[in-house]
Amino acid sequence: MIRLVTDDLRPPGDPPKRHLLSVGDLTRNDVERLLGTARTFETSLERHVKKLPTLKGHLIVNLFYESSTRTSSSFELAAKRLSADTLTVKSVGSSVDKGESLKDTALTLGAYDPDVIVIRHPQIGAPQLVARVTDAHVVNAGDGKHQHPTQALLDLYTLREECGRLDGLHVAIVGDVLHSRVARSLVQAFALVGIRTTLVGPPALLPRELPAETFTDIEAIQDANVVYVLRMQNERMEAGANFVPSLREYTARWGITPERLGPGQKVMHPGPMNRGVEIDPRVADSPDSLITRQVRSGLVVRMAVLYDLFTGGPVGVQALAAAEVA
């Protein structure tokens, strides 16, 4: 999780900071440690006093340039459960040069000496920019269609809790893979822990570059232990582009209905759902749906991520490629 940033703008002499910018930064050991810590936090939530004093006196800034319910609320609650102070800044992306304005916002918030900045931004590489201009640990809470590492971690946690293992599982990811940062993070995370991934969806929404088998026929979900349904991301599709003929056509061919699921096949969705589009309400509300479980996992996994940024041990040090910086 350590990233050394080569074109660091800060004065020399500062120690490298640990960031969680991409699943690609994580080792299998990092994942095991994070999931183990999350499990311990889960038991602490059953207590009389649910708050832990661990990060007392530390400041965690949530900087959200995109709408979010689950991610921002769970990061805020995770920080509060660990006794940190939180500052949530929500801003709607504008059409001005976002790189510059983001930099200024980061510098402004950096003046408060935050220990952690959690950032969601529509542009790829925004978290790296914040990491370069501030002294905080940075957590990527979603950048464009690039990465959403804490979502992947909470999904691994959910799968482990539900299936008892990760290695050897088979997960079919269905839907709009092309625009999905969740899918990009998941494919990497699944490869790291030995989960077989199958991507299923309309041909125009299946990127070729991801290291997973791809199928356009919904039948391909049959062999999977778990079906992971992605949201149709209309907001990321350029106007006028025809990725699918129509939402009705999509639902007819790729919508997850009770009839398309085998007995015992579990269903996940990162939210927010378009009920009746990519997922049938009967599936979303069925006992085989892990969707609420995912939300609960989100809290404890984000507690583990925040804790780990402060305390985690030495891990592989990578230079940040210039191309990755927006």
Next chain:
Amino acid sequence: MNTHAPEQGKTLLDADGLGRTLSRIAHEIIEGNPELDEVALVGIQTRGVPLARRLARLIEERAGVEAALGAVDITFYRDDVTVRGGEAPLAAQPLVRATQLDFPLDGRTVVLVDDVLYTGRTIRAAIEALFDYGRPARVQLAVLVDRGHRELPIRPDYVGKNLPTARGERIQVQLVEVDEVDAVLLVGSPEEESR
């Protein structure tokens, strides 16, 4: 006597001595607590946990009372979560272990059990952790070894052995449950004064 020590060190207490010491602590806990059924033994992870289990067994053998048994992990209550001065942490924090307190603490006498009492910071953290689970009537402290160098106003109620040490020395308690052997060792030399 001690053929299995992973680290060379001077043996301060062998298996027999350790057994006798625990036996005496168990007696003192019985003596010190007329209402023995109100007592809960809570081991501090890692080696306090098997010690608490052994003390519970000894108390049951001698007094016929089954004391409640628990475990507490203090990782999230440490006062050194972030490394001051900005250096990156040199080693990973120890793996977080489970806190298990399956009985109500309110009104109980909790005997915290640990292997070595040193600065007292672990005990402070353990007391804070306990109070997030409930409000015990009183908290007592039992340690196998008190090696001195307290940094906080904390004193044990039951001490197996007082072993004055130099700061550069280290007391290593080995228990069958964790280390496959019972012994208390002195490791390192006084010359290695580190702070």
